């Protein structure tokens with residue numbers, strides 16, 4: 001990829017460690033089937049590099065956005081949650097915007113919409129930026145990584161690479177009993193054959209080939225989405241999929257030589273229920289004082305890591 005012409009937020013300004021240690025913040029009122037939204041907001045609130053930035057109020061001090069700005073909204077929300085004197089707050093500003101845009105009520109969709117809206121807010125003053133520069137906002141510096149897709153022709157062995165930014169990694173869990181097994185499957189080469197063959201420019205015809213995905217550039221914050229709602233009938237894959245507290249991403253990278261690339265779990269979003277149309281969302285997050293809490297709408301309760309690691313996870317959040 002071409003180097004960015006402008007750096008909107010320098011990487012070395014991103015602070016991965018909490019800038020202040022304090023107990024967990026407030027819970028969130030359910031404003032009518034908004035548990036999907038509450039649990040995503042709580043996971044974002046305890047994302048250390050994002051929270052550090054929002055708590056500093058640096059964004060709003062220089063924001064000139066006319067009308068709605070997702071970064072200003074998130075900044076106000078995170079400050080309210082962390083410094084609230086009560087036990088719960090009402091996330092009205094986010095809820096209002098969400099329903100105006102008519103978004104889906106799936107936690108993963110809501111996470112994507114929210115991160116995209118924050119990204120747009122960061123780009124609002126720079127409309128004609130090249131793609132590389134657009135990925136230097138604080139939002140993409142935190143959440144975005146890059147995937148490489150490599151196709152190797154089985155006749156002449158010519159290799160063609162393509163690169164794509166990602167904000168989360170979707171994991172197929174039909175055959176996998178753990179996240180590491182699902183990641184292993186994610187980087188396993190797929191055979192392209194017959195109808196699905198690859199048009200090799202060197203051979204100048206359709207040939208058999210193998211295609212392999214690897215993480216080419218690792219994100220600061222890794223979001224994994226366990227694909228529990230694949231079924232068109234809306235059924236859910238409810239099985240247990242194990243996930244570790246510390247994850248080494250190195251085996252799944254394009255370059256596998258060198259040091260381990262360790263990530264530490266800081267939030268788990270859970271869906272309970274039998275299908276995507278029903279059920280309840282809640283989450284587990286790690287506060288800046290290192291203690292884990294179950295966040296279930298207004299209730300915020302301390303729990304241990306063993307409980308956190310035994311959930312039917314839908315989204316997993318890891319930080320480097």
Ligand SMILES: [Zn+2]
Nearest residue numbers: 063069071072
């Ligand atoms: Zn703003």
Ligand SMILES: [Zn+2]
Nearest residue numbers: 153156200203
């Ligand atoms: Zn070829």
